[in-house]
Amino acid sequence: MAVDRISGRGDELEAIEALLKEVRSGAGRALVLRGEPGAGKSTLLEYAARRAAPARVLSATGAEPESGMAFAALHQLLRPVAGLADALPGAQRDAVRAALGIAEPAAAQDRFLVAAGVLSLLAEAAVPGGLVCVVDDFQWVDQASADALLFAARRFGSDGAGLLIGTRDTPGTRQALRTLPAMDLAGLDAGSAREVLAAGMKGVAGTAAGPAPAVVDALTAATGGNPLALSETAGLLTAEQLAGRAPLPDPLPLGDGMAGVYGGQIARLPEDTRLVLLVAALEGRGDVRLIRAAGERLGASPDALYAAEAAGVVEIRPAEVRFRHPLIRAAVHAGAGPAARRAVHGHLAALLSEAGDRDRAARHRAEAATGPDEEIAAELAAAGDRAGTRGGYADAAGMLSWAAELTPDEPARARRLKDTAAAAWLGGHPGRAQSALAAARELAEDPVLLAEIAQLSGRFELSSGNAAEALRAFLTAAERAAAHTLPPDAGSAGGPPSPHGAADASHSPRTGAARRVVLALLADAAEAASYVGDTDAAVRIGSRAAELAPAPGAPAGPEDAADTDTDTAADAFLRDILTGMGAWHSGDTDGGARLLRRALAAVPDNNNDNNNDNNNGDDSRQAAHLLWAAAAASLLGESDAAARHGARAGRVAKVSGMVGTLPVVLENAATAERMNSNIALSIALSQEGLALARETGLDNSAAAHLANLAVCAAVRGQEDDCRAYAHEALAIAIPHRLGLRAAVASYALGLLDLGLGRHDRAHERLMALTTAGPGAGHPVVVWGSTADRVEAAVAAGDHTAARAATGFLQQWSAHATSPRARAVLARCQALVADDVTAPALLRQALALLDTGDDRDATAYERARTALLLGERLRRARRAGEARPHLRDAAETFHRLGAAPWERRAQGELRAAGETTDPAGPALLETLTAQELRIARLVAEGVSNKDVAARLFLSPRTVEYHLYKVYPKLGITSRTELARLLR
Structure with a gap:
């Protein structure tokens, strides 16, 4: 290529050289070159590839015929380094190998797990001199490959990897590439x-x-x-x-006429040359042997391809045919009639079938179809399912949608449209998912399918829309499914009488399966009711769940007994949770507590939390069980148990690579770590969850993470951050009727005021939580904020409100057995007690918080309690007794970064006669969020490779961060790190 073809591109060449320099130095960079056809993008990319040495170069070019084939471009790009996948963490290795077609996936892969594996593989390939990935015609790159590459590019750090993209400037590519630096190639002067x-x-x-x-x-x-x-x-x-x-x-x-110029050039070629060019245009990958074989079957001369090369239309490289410019391929395609194109597709499909390439064969057969054809539709749907299993959900949605178009039977078409919607949602295309689901709903008649459609619709709404509307959809679907799929009185034992009659349902072979459909819908409804804060709905759901108990004498069945009238352990657990919650909210706290305790007793221990066996189905079920257990413990007033279950759910999800559900699981894990006094880790988890939620379009999960970040900022007295996070959370939560998230965000603002000494304002905000209805407030947040509400009320002089709040907590905690729950109640009772009684109650609370193995987790509560005890003792002129408690509180607040509370404790210490010096920065505060996440996992004994798998990083990035963590903390080994973080 002549250098003068780069005339007028000085700025672009300078930017490319800067990227190459950074990659050689070990940094990561990305750059997008945008322009119309012929603007010189390919020339600049070829220049970059020539100049990249000593960095390794990987290249791929998007092809329009392959644009719907999941991971086609990624296979092209990574084929030379696929052998390095063995060095990846286990889950990432398996996901990448499955995506590239090297191995069959053991279970359905999440698209972000594949992307994390691609990032790690690129980091491995970058050793020792760096790596430059050059991707041309990005506008035609399949969605799965694009998602993985962009995920990696956004996380290039110290891996020595760079990504250069050439693309036409279309609305789709501009949106997809919006987070990467870009240059627009204007016309030459x-x-x-x-x-x-x-x-x-x-x-x-x-x-x-x-x-x-x-x-x-x-x-x-x-x-x-x-x-x-x-x-x-x-x-x-x-x-x-x-x-x-x-x-x-x-x-x-010129201009639009360029295609016409090429068309004229093609029209002058011999017929068999035009025919083999059409084969090459439709084949997509440039496979020389396949193109020649198809051409010969169509009657073209074996030398026709070489004649095309001699005419300057294509270039023949080893085993690859490439058009000299995409416009030439477009001209070949446009110059052929529909019948000729269908004939070529048919022969390509036959050859690919003979070669065992089922997915590409299915696409070519579909292109050759002249109308609906169930056989072709089934093949295409199977190809879509395989793409989804490998994590290419967006491309799977395209194939499933195409299969639906070719399906002659309306019920079958409805199911394929429903599957299209699910794949599109998992692939990050909510609008496309909603459209497919609406089309499926128009065609569906089968009650089970209608229930599945309603459930999907509700899940979409619950993830990013109005939670109250999701609740309504789930409840309606559950009742319709019960009416159409369950026999009258299908196992009403164990619950209220069924409105459907009293016939014995045990004769139905499908009662068990139908019951599970209804139970799943009720569980979704309960989750939505929890988001909204609708306790009346929880009562209704509990009543419906109780009706689903199996008939008397029905045996407990195995977990996979889908079509029998048996009750699996999972069924029983979920029914106990839903029925117990309903009973609790109806006022039957004794009955509700009994059922919730029985469910909690069935939660497995944590022996296998770190066992990464890639059993995603079991892991998904275990994580869901743990989240329900956390909700049950909250109702019982046991925040410590709730935190323990929530943290475990996060660990299970991380280990198993459940990235699609990870933002939601991380909501609970982040909250759990905050409740366990791990403020810095809670922030790190919410930052990670927020980033993933935004990447996947899960607005409601983003609101949860924003609300938690607001509370953490309130604890630390970071007023600007707290207000920004809280207001952003409320901007999502209020219109989406997310009472739980709105309540947490409002609580954060009240806690901020309390910590900064604005007691009247804090009292007003925290009291407002108690009267906020569904969609704006939440009973669990009212319970969780009681101790702060009592303290604010006392400080504001409203002792009546303080006593009422204490009474409320005593009633709520009546069934709580954990030391932390009893300690918080004792602290509140001390706040409303006289000066004689209060110190003893506060000492009792401290003793309860010091019991068991939970001491680190109760650090924040202990410090708050010690501060109150020290204040009471100092005001009683017992300064000597007060100082140790105030000193412990100040030191703990400092360690946690709770600056306003530390200032208050330091002020009390000075008032008690002790001179205090401002403490230096807490060691953990010197770490970034990423460094802290890595340090925590390493301290738990997790290997660098597994840390990378859990945090969606490359192992080399983990090593790089550890090299910075050790000197910051003044340590030199993992042993010291574990000791410090304990």
Whole structure:
């Protein structure tokens, strides 16, 4: 390629050189080059590939026929380094190998797990001299490959990997690439255009002097300075025209007419050459053997492909055919009739079937179809299912949608449209998912399918829309499913009488399966009711769940007994949770507590939390069980148990690679760590969850993480951050009727006021939580904020409200047995007690918080209690007794970064007669969120490789961060790190 083809691209060349320099130095960078066809993107990318040494270069080019094939571009890009996948963490290795077709997936892969594996693989390939990935024609790259590459590019740090992308500027690509630095390739100016024209004129007799200035100006204006158009036009004009001695043709063969120029060039080729070019245009990958074989079956000469190369239309590289420019491929495609294209697709499908490439064969058979065909539709749907299993959900949605179009039977088409919606949602395309689901709903008649459609619709709404609407949809679907799929009184034992009658349902072989459909819908409804804070709905759900108990005498069945009237352990657990919650909210706290305790007793221990066996189905079920257990413990007033279960759910999800559900699981894990006094880790988890939620379009999960970040900022007295997080959370939560998230965000603002000594304002905000209805408030948050509400009320002088809040907590905690629950109650009782009784109650609370193995987890509560005890003792002129408690509180608050509370404790210490010096920064505060997440896992004994798997990083990035963590903390080993973080 001649250097003068890069005329006028000085800024772009400088940017490319800067990227290459950073990659060679070990940094990570990405750059997007945008422009119209012929703007010179490919030329610049080829320049970058030549200049990259000593960095390794991987390249791929998007092809329109392959744009719907999941991971097609990724396979092209990573094929030379696929052997390095063995060095990846287990879950990432298996996901990447499955995506590249090297191995069958053991279970359905999440698209972000594949992306994390791609990041790690690129980091491995970058050793030792760096790596540059060059991807051209990105507008045609399949969605699965695009998702994985962009996920990796956004996380390039110290891996020495770079990504250069060339793309046409379409709305889709601009949106997809919005987070990466980009340069738009404008048209060349007249000076640069003259250089391009002069290069194109070489060899044309009589043009030694170059083009005339007036001709340069005319052609620059006509082409918009497009380099390809200028170069091609120089070869189409005569020497007299270029020199300005003859008029230019009118119209000029430029701009949109370039395709016509190529079309004319193709039309002049022999028939069998045109035929083999059509095969190459439709085949997509440039497979020489496949193209020649298909051409020969169609009657083309074996030498036809070489004739096309001799004509300058294609280039034949080892085992690959490439068109000289995408516009040529487009011209070949446009010049062939529909019948000719269908014939080529048919032969390609036959050859690919013979070669065992089922997915590509299915696509070509679909292209060859002349109307609905169930056999072809089934093959295409199977290919879509396989793409989804590998994590290519967006491309799977495209194939499933296409299969639905080719399905002649309406019920089957409805199911495929429903599957399309699920895949589109998992692939990050909610609008497409909603459209497919609406189409499925129009066609569906089967009650079970209608229930599944309603459940999907509700899940979509619960993830990103109105939680109250999701609740309504789930409840309606559950009742319809029960009416249409369960026999009358299908096992009403164990609950209230059924409205459907009293017939014995034990004869039905499908009662168990139908019951599980209804139970799953009720569980979704309960989750939605929890988000909204609708206790009336929880009562209704509990009543319906109680009706689903199996008939008397029905045996407990195995977990996979889907079509029998048996009760699995999972069924019993979930029914106990839902029924117990309903009973609790109805006022039957004794009955509700009994059922909730029975469910909690069935939660497995944590022996296998760190066992990464890739059993995603079991892991998903275990994580769900733990989240329900956390909700049950909250109702029982046991925040410590709730925190323990929530943290475990996060660990299970991380280990198993459940990234699709991870933002939601991390909501609970982050809250759990905050409740366990791990403020810094809670922040890190919510930051990670927030990023994933935003990448996946889970607005409601984003609101949860924002609300938790607001509370953490309140604890630390970071007023601007707290208000920003809280207001952003409320902006999502209020219109979406997320009472739980709105209540947490409002609580954060009240806690901020309390910590900063604005007691009247804190009292007002915290009291408002108690009267906020569904969609704006939540009973669990009212319970969880009681201790702060009592303290604010006492400080504001409203002792009546303080006593009422204490009474409320005593009633709520009546069934709580944990030391922490009893300690918080004792602290509240002390706040409303006289000066004689209060110290004893506060000492009792401290003793309860010091019991068991939970001491670190109760650090924040202990410090708050010690501060109150020290204040009471100092006011009683017992300064000597007060100082140790105040000192412990100040030191703990400092360690947690709870600055306003530390200042209050330090002020009390000075008032008690002790001179205090401002403490230095807490060691953990010197770490970034990423460094803290890595340090925590390493301290738990997790290997660098498994840390990478859990945090979606490369192992080399983990090593890089550890090299920074050790000197920051003043340590040199993992043992010291574990000791410090304990």
